[in-house]
Amino acid sequence: MLLAGFRAELLKQAEPEAQDIALAIELFTSGSLNTFAQPTNVNVYNRLICYDILDLGKQLLPIGMLVVLDNILNRITQNRAKGKNTFIFIVEIYLLFQHEYSANSLFTLWKRVRKYGAFCTGITQNVDDLLQSHTARTMLANSEFIVMLNQVSTDRMKLAELLNISNLQLSYITYVDAGNGLMKVGSSLVPFTDKFPLANKQNWILLLMSKRECFAK
Structure with missing residues (x-):
C-alpha cells in the first residue's frame, strides 16, 4: 500500500486518533513533500541496489532514511526465505545518527540482520x-x-x-x-x-x- 492509500484508510476511521494521524501525514501524501507517496520507477528486486540520499532536503531526509531502511529490511527478510545472504554497505553512516528515528531503526537493523543471513558494514x-x-x-x-x-x-x-x-x-x-x-x-x-x-x-x-x-x- 502506498502512503496516500494509508492516509485514505485513516480518513475512513471515525476515531479522532486516526484523523490526527491523517492530518499529520497530509504534507507527505498530497503536499510538497510527497516524494515517497508515489510508486517507484526503480526495480527494487535487482541483485545490486544503491540508495542515494544525497539530494534529499532537510525535511525529507529523516523520512527518506526510514523508507530506505524499511526497504532493506524487507529485502533481507525475502532473501532469508530464499536461503540467500544479503550484504549491506552504508557509506557515511554517521548521517543516519543525526535523527532519532533513523538511528533507532538502524540500531534494530544492525542487531537483527546477522540472524537473517545478512552482513551490515558501516563506513565513515x-x-x-x-x-x-x-x-x-x-x-x-x-x-x-x-x-x-x-x-x-x-x-x-x-x-x-x-x-x-x-x-x-x-x-x-x-x-x-x-x-x-x-x-x-x-x-x-x-x-x-x-x-x-x-x-x-x-x-x-x-x-x-x-x-x-x-x-x-
Missing part, C-alpha cells in the same frame, strides 16, 4: 560525529569487526577510550600511509599493512577508501 570518515551518538557508540562497541585507517587526534582518543586501545596500538593509526591501520577482530586488536597495485582492476573499490576512515560490521 567522521568518527567524531559518529561517536557523539550514544546509539552509535553502543553499535560500534558491540561490532565484531572494525577496520581503522589513519585517524586525526580527536578521533583517535575517542576510539581508544571506546575500544580500549593502547598508546602503542594507536601508533598504527597515527600519521600512517594509505593501506596501514588497525583491526579489531572480536576482542583482539591487530595492526596491518597492505598494498593494492593500481594496475589490479579487481581491487579498484579498495582504492576508493580514504586515509581517514572507520569500517565496522
Whole structure:
C-alpha cells in the first residue's frame, strides 16, 4: 500500500486518533513533500541496489532514511526465505545518527540482520560525529569487526577510550600511509599493512577508501 492509500484508510476511521494521524501525514501524501507517496520507477528486486540520499532536503531526509531502511529490511527478510545472504554497505553512516528515528531503526537493523543471513558494514570518515551518538557508540562497541585507517587526534582518543586501545596500538593509526591501520577482530586488536597495485582492476573499490576512515560490521 502506498502512503496516500494509508492516509485514505485513516480518513475512513471515525476515531479522532486516526484523523490526527491523517492530518499529520497530509504534507507527505498530497503536499510538497510527497516524494515517497508515489510508486517507484526503480526495480527494487535487482541483485545490486544503491540508495542515494544525497539530494534529499532537510525535511525529507529523516523520512527518506526510514523508507530506505524499511526497504532493506524487507529485502533481507525475502532473501532469508530464499536461503540467500544479503550484504549491506552504508557509506557515511554517521548521517543516519543525526535523527532519532533513523538511528533507532538502524540500531534494530544492525542487531537483527546477522540472524537473517545478512552482513551490515558501516563506513565513515567522521568518527567524531559518529561517536557523539550514544546509539552509535553502543553499535560500534558491540561490532565484531572494525577496520581503522589513519585517524586525526580527536578521533583517535575517542576510539581508544571506546575500544580500549593502547598508546602503542594507536601508533598504527597515527600519521600512517594509505593501506596501514588497525583491526579489531572480536576482542583482539591487530595492526596491518597492505598494498593494492593500481594496475589490479579487481581491487579498484579498495582504492576508493580514504586515509581517514572507520569500517565496522
